[in-house]
Amino acid sequence: MKTLKAWDVPIRLFHWILVASILVSWYTVKTSGEPLLFPIEWHARAGYTILVLLVFRWSWSIVGSRHARLRALLRSPRVVARYAAGWFRRHPDRYVGHNPLGGWMTLLLLLSLSLQVTSGLVMSDEVLFTAPLAGKLGGRLEEILVALHHWNGNALFVLVGIHLAAIVLHRLRGEALVVAMVTGRKRLSGAVKDGENQPVSGWRAWAVAALAVAVLVAILEWA
Ligand code: HEM
Numbered sequence: 001m002k003t004l005k006a007w008d009v010p011i012r013l014f015h016w017i018l019v020a021s022i023l024v025s026w027y028t029v030k031t032s033g034e035p036l037l038f039p040i041e042w043h044a045r046a047g048y049t050i051l052v053l054l055v056f057r058w059s060w061s062i063v064g065s066r067h068a069r070l071r072a073l074l075r076s077p078r079v080v081a082r083y084a085a086g087w088f089r090r091h092p093d094r095y096v097g098h099n100p101l102g103g104w105m106t107l108l109l110l111l112s113l114s115l116q117v118t119s120g121l122v123m124s125d126e127v128l129f130t131a132p133l134a135g136k137l138g139g140r141l142e143e144i145l146v147a148l149h150h151w152n153g154n155a156l157f158v159l160v161g162i163h164l165a166a167i168v169l170h171r172l173r174g175e176a177l178v179v180a181m182v183t184g185r186k187r188l189s190g191a192v193k194d195g196e197n198q199p200v201s202g203w204r205a206w207a208v209a210a211l212a213v214a215v216l217v218a219i220l221e222w223a
């Protein structure tokens with residue numbers, strides 16, 4: 001058994017703040033939102049947090065550490081098929097970062113979350129709350145985005161369900177993925193297909209985080 005670096009601090013923080021924000025986001029639109037006074041305001045705040053997280057994560061997929069990069073998420077259909085076939089034979093290739101299916105799943109989650117946050121910016125509850133771009137984009141486009149917010153909001157539930165089911169399946173096969181998302185390290189035996197993560201300088205993470213916050217401030221100030 002070897003203990004290998006899998007996820008850097010930025011990815012782990014990204015993930016767990018995202019989970020907390022999604023829970024707030026769902027709670028505030030799918031329940032009465034008690035004891036919060038204006039649940040929709042909290043829904044929007046959770047959404048803005050997710051917007052910052054996503055700008056960070058997309059940027060990190062270009063300038064971040066090895067396992068966060070787009071190249072590590074976008075594996076060819078041949079590599080995905082090989083992984084899937086190995087999984088059914090109970091002999092899948094081993095990866096320290098995302099496995100090929102997990103990479104595509106990550107991409108789907110990030111895309112769906114991005115659609116949700118973007119479409120959220122034109123929403124209103126028709127009583128007290130109007131998002132920064134509500135009423136500013138014009139009829140048809142806005143209608144489409146509102147429909148998307150409702151439709152994709154449900155699709156996101158399904159994707160997260162599949163995400164959690166996959167993690168349980170891996171656990172049943174003895175892979176402690178959640179532990180790795182907490183500690184940043186995976187214990188693996190035998191050969192791995194990708195290799196250890198290569199963290200990049202903390203300053204780069206701060207610079208990307210500052211950019212992500214600046215994008216939110218720009219939207220809130222100038223929209
Ligand atoms: C990833 C982030 C987000 C998620 C997961 C999310 C999810 C949802 C869901 C599931 C609904 C209910 C749709 C339905 O019942 O059909 C909803 C409604 C809504 N969302 Fe979001 N949303 C997000 C971001 C945002 C943002 C950034 C804003 C605004 C700044 C926003 C504003 C609204 C509004 C105003 C409603 C309508 C509430 C009503 O009809 O009373 N959302 N959202």
Ligand code: HEM
Nearest residue numbers: 011015019022097098099102106109110160167177178181
């Ligand atoms: C609530 C909604 C959730 C969303 C939207 C979500 C989203 C994501 C995303 C986008 C990634 C990719 C990480 C990256 O490369 O940036 C990821 C990975 C991961 N998530 Fe979640 N997640 C959610 C809940 C959870 C929960 C509740 C758990 C654990 C109990 C969990 C455990 C993991 C693990 C272990 C990975 C790494 C998977 C791997 O090793 O390939 N997630 N999640």
